[in-house]
Amino acid sequence: MKPTESELEILHILWEKGPSTVRTVNDVLNERRKASGQKESSGYTTSLKLMQIMHEKGFVTRTEEGRTHTYAAAVQQEDTQSLLLQHFVDQTFRGSTARLVMQALGNHEASAEELDEIKALIAQIEQNQSKP
Amino acid sequence: MKPTESELEILHILWEKGPSTVRTVNDVLNERRKASGQKESSGYTTSLKLMQIMHEKGFVTRTEEGRTHTYAAAVQQEDTQSLLLQHFVDQTFRGSTARLVMQALGNHEASAEELDEIKALIAQIEQNQSKP
DNA sequence: CCGTGTCTACGAAAAATTTCGTAGAAAAAA
DNA sequence: TTTTTTCTACGAAATTTTTCGTAGACACGG
Numbered sequence: 001m002k003p004t005e006s007e008l009e010i011l012h013i014l015w016e017k018g019p020s021t022v023r024t025v026n027d028v029l030n031e032r033r034k035a036s037g038q039k040e041s042s043g044y045t046t047s048l049k050l051m052q053i054m055h056e057k058g059f060v061t062r063t064e065e066g067r068t069h070t071y072a073a074a075v076q077q078e079d080t081q082s083l084l085l086q087h088f089v090d091q092t093f094r095g096s097t098a099r100l101v102m103q104a105l106g107n108h109e110a111s112a113e114e115l116d117e118i119k120a121l122i123a124q125i126e127q128n129q130s131k132p
Numbered sequence: 133m134k135p136t137e138s139e140l141e142i143l144h145i146l147w148e149k150g151p152s153t154v155r156t157v158n159d160v161l162n163e164r165r166k167a168s169g170q171k172e173s174s175g176y177t178t179s180l181k182l183m184q185i186m187h188e189k190g191f192v193t194r195t196e197e198g199r200t201h202t203y204a205a206a207v208q209q210e211d212t213q214s215l216l217l218q219h220f221v222d223q224t225f226r227g228s229t230a231r232l233v234m235q236a237l238g239n240h241e242a243s244a245e246e247l248d249e250i251k252a253l254i255a256q257i258e259q260n261q262s263k264p
Numbered sequence: 265c266c267g268t269g270t271c272t273a274c275g276a277a278a279a280a281t282t283t284c285g286t287a288g289a290a291a292a293a294a
Numbered sequence: 295t296t297t298t299t300t301c302t303a304c305g306a307a308a309t310t311t312t313t314c315g316t317a318g319a320c321a322c323g324g
Contacts, residue, residue, distance in 0.1 A: 004281065005223065012226060022301085046283050048302070053281095067290055067301055082239055084224045085232070091140060092216050097236050098246035099213075104221070104229050104236075105253055107214055112261060114230035115254050121237055122247050129244060136311060154271085178313050180272070185311095199271055199320060271320075276313100283308070293298070 002083060003075075007054050010047070011073055011080065014060065019072035022048045134215060135207075139186050142179070143205055143212065146192065151204035154180045 003011060013028050014020060020028075026047035033039045051071050054060045060071045093099045110118070135143060145160050146152060152160075158179035165171045183203055186192045193206045225231045242250070 006282065008223060040283095042282080043284060044300090045285080045302090049283080049304090050281095052303080069302080078235070081224055081231075081235055084220075085235055085239065088216075088220050088224075089236070091137065092213055092220075094144060097239075098242055098249060100217070101233050101236055101242075101250055102253055103210070103213055103217055104233055105250070105257065107217065107229075110230055110233075110257070112258070115258060117230065118233055118237070119251070119254060121234060122251060125237065125242070126244070126247060138312065172313095174312080175314060176270090177272090177315080181274090181313080182311095184273080201272075265324100267322105267324090269320105269322085271318105273317085273319105274315105276315090278313070279311080281308100281310070283306105285304105285306085287303085288301100289303105290301075291299080294296080 001057060002087060003054070003057075003059055003080065006050055007057075007059060008080075008084075010050060010054065011059065011075070011077075014071060014073040015077045019063075019070045021068050021070055022051055023068075025051065025071070133189060134219060135186070135189075135191055135212065138182055139189075139191060140212075140216075142182060142186065143191065143207070143209075146203065146205040147209045151195075151202050153200050153202055154183055155200075157183065157203070 009029060009032075010025055013025050017024065017028065022044065026042070026044050029047060030041040033041055051060060055062050055071070059073070059075055061074045062069050062071050064070075089095060089097055089100050093103075105118075141161060141164075142157055145157050149156065149160065154176070158174070158176050161179060162173040165173055183192060187194050187203070191205070191207055192203045194201050194203050196202075221227060221229055221232050225235075237250075
């Protein structure tokens with residue numbers, strides 16, 4: 001299943017910081033929102049509610065430590081990104097991964113190192129294609 | 133501004149088929165939805181309403197021909213994809229285009245021709261980087 | 265001419281997502 | 295101990311997006 005936009009924000013924090021309390025997540029969330037200036041800060045109970053919903057959906061696990069709960073991501077970052085990417089490619093590029101990559105490389109300037117990484121990856125894929 | 137999911141579906145049809153009536157768009161929409169089996173078919177007035185909203189938002193233009201209206205995309209496909217891509221990279225890969233590309237190339241098998249295209253593009257970018 | 269079908273406009277229901285207010289329990293501070 | 299803060303639970307607003315029902319105008323076939 002696909003996490004919503006807000007759920008994804010929280011997942012990123014859990015992936016990066018590891019298991020965390022609602023308080024921590026909410027603080028980081030608001031720092032980031034403040035830094036980027038894209039969204040409003042949200043109240044504590046908003047994050048709490050979201051994380052409870054994510055728990056119901058199975059996106060996070062929860063352990064009780066005394067009064068407070070500690071949440072941890074229950075889904076892998078790469079799996080989730082892969083799932084979202086699939087949807088995005090279908091929706092925005094009508095399934096053409098090549099178009100997506102071209103657009104991505106065309107717009108944003110990737111560093112020389114990143115380009116090298118990508119070249120290496122392509123070479124590897126070609127290897128596998130020639131020797132199946 | 134960013135089109136919603138449904139609005140994007142309609143834009144794809146207008147980009148591909150050129151200026152079209154609501155009837156045509158709705159038919160194609162339902163064919164595609166039926167083919168992929170992902171979503172339910174939607175009624176005529178649903179598409180009509182969506183396209184009216186898109187007109188208000190400026191995503192499409194509209195010309196009256198007798199009783200019926202013909203709609204055309206008012207935004208460029210590449211511009212829109214670029215905008216959506218920007219949001220998606222920020223949201224899902226926290227801004228790392230390189231990660232996105234790696235993930236995209238890693239998951240889906242691109243054809244040899246596509247890989248060649250991408251390699252050519254990378255070469256071109258490297259050209260521009262060495263000669264700024 | 266008359267019924268039937270198709271078109272637009274419009275409001276509002278339905279669904280999905282996000283946000284918050286309040287209550288009660290537990291902890292911490294005073 | 296008393297007060298204040300901090301937690302969870304929960305329901306329900308507020309928002310956004312999608313869908314549909316209905317009405318009135320026009321066209322077309324019979």
